[in-house]
Amino acid sequence: MSELIYKNRRNTNSKKWDDQTEMYGEEGLHAMWIADMDFEVARCIKDALHRYVDEGLYGYYKIPDEYYQSFINWEQKHHGWLTKKEWIRxxxxxxxxxxxxIQFVTKRDDAVIVMTPVYYPFLKAVENNERKLICSDLINNYGRYSINFDDFEKKIIENDVKLFILCSPHNPVGRVWTKEELCRVIDICRKHNVFIISDEIHQDLVYEKNKHIPSFAADNYMENMILITAPSKTFNLAGCQNSIVIIPDEELRNKWDYYINGIRVLSGNPFGYIAARAAYEGGESWLKEVNSQIYSNYKYLISRIDSELPKAIVSPLEGTYLVWIDLKNYLKENNIREIIQKKSHLAVDYGDWFGGERFSSFIRMNLATSQENVKIAVDAMVKCMV
Ligand SMILES: Cc1ncc(COP(=O)(O)O)c(C=O)c1O
Structure with missing residues (x-):
């Protein structure tokens, strides 16, 4: 029996559906933007939260060993990588x-490199912390992206780069980096003593023959790398704000602990831990269904675009549920918002957010929704663009 329940989230205080004014200047757009799902969470998560709510005791919380163990087991089973409880923060x-x-591994004005186009909070994080942003553009081969290793290394040397923020799998271009690609990137960082933050929040949203390789499993760059992941994208738990930071190197862990001691965010709320543990323990079959729904939405999108908007270039979706589409062949100068928002009434993420004007002919669409919602979005685009 299907576990997947689509929900109409309008009027539920959903940021995606009910909070569009800040980004778009109006409400009521058909929401295909921000990365969460329009599906109810797995039954096991609801049950675990219900049990906790029913107890009626919400005092200070002892994080149970089972929380850590559930994540360790998940990583081992799904990504073939054994992490340890003492590494987890x-x-x-x-x-x-x-x-x-960024604050404790770099200093003000240090150079930080990212591979653009990239998830825009990476750019903001560098700028907000008064570090110098260096962008190495990925190579775009008719929608399929690859790393420009020469440019990446050259920019590291030229700018004395101290930190690289890696997005793996990559939002927004949908690449799942291969072991070879990861090893080459890590090698370059090792050669030039560049610290890596590996953001692996999309690790479980991977399709067909593609396989996510945790950066620590690709290469033993422990003394200069921290990995962050979370159940939030995988299990649609973004509101629970429970993320997992993995620091195998003891000296680095001490630095993290010292920093955290200063800001006193020592742990999260029980709801986040309970939801995360339940998800990792019992959410596997739900995730399988979600991934198959997302991939079938992607295939549906491709088939419609192939026949009705054949000059749009859709990047192959190897991972994430965010599809990157180049509309340059349909645009007149700078009129993407006119077509997508004013005429099609869609809320999407615009390409220029991901690294500047050179990406302004792109949109990113969220496919973690019903096929009907994807259909509404494509219908609207077709109607306004051809
Ligand atoms: C690569 C990446 N990192 C981080 C996040 C957001 O993480 P959080 O909500 O846990 O801060 C997202 C959300 O879309 C993302 O795509």
Whole structure:
């Protein structure tokens, strides 16, 4: 029996559906933007939260060993990588985690490199912390992206880069990096003593023959790397703000602990831990269904675009549920918002957010929704673009 329940989230205080004014200047757009799902969480998560709510005791919480063990087991089973309880730390969201790390592994004005186009909070994190942003553009081969290793290394040398923020799998271009690609990138960082933050929040949203390789499993760069992941994308728990920071190196862990001691965010709320543990222990079959729904939405999108918007370039979706589409062949100068928002009434993430004007012919669409919602979005685009 299907476990997947689609929900109409309008009027539920959903950021995606009910909080569009800040980004779009209006409400009521058909929401295909921000990365969460329009599906109810797995039954096992609801049950665990219900049990906790029914107890009626919400005092200070002791994080049970089973929380750590559930994550360790998940990583081992799904990613073939054995992590240890003592390596694991908490952050209330992956964005918070990488901002904190930037603060204690770099100094003001240090150069930080990212591979653009990239998830825009990476760019903001560098700028907000008064570090110098260096962008190495990925190579775009008719929608399929790859790393420009020469450019990456050249920019590291030229700018004396101290930190690289890696997105693996990559949002927004949908690549799942291969072991070879990861090893080559890590090699370059090792050669030039560049610290790596590996953001692996999309690790479980991977399709067909693609396989996510945790950066620590690709290469033993422990003394200069921190990995952050979370159950939030995988199990649609973003509101629970429970993320997992993995620091195998003891000296680095001490630095993290010292920093955290200063800001006193020592742990999260019980709801986040309970939801995460239940998800890792019992959410596997739900995730299988979600991934198959997302991939079938992607295939549906491709088939419609192939026949009705054939000059749009859709990046192959190897991982994440965010599809990157180049509309350059349908645009007149700078009129993407006119077509997508004013005429099609869609809320999407615009390409220029991910690294500047050179990406302004792109949109990113969230496919973690019903096929009907994807259909509404494609229908609207077709109607306004051809
Ligand atoms: C690569 C990446 N990192 C981090 C986040 C957000 O993480 P959080 O909500 O845990 O701060 C997202 C959300 O889309 C993301 O795509």
């Amino acid at each position: 908490f952050s209330p969201g992956v964005i918070a985690g990488f901002n904190w790390i």
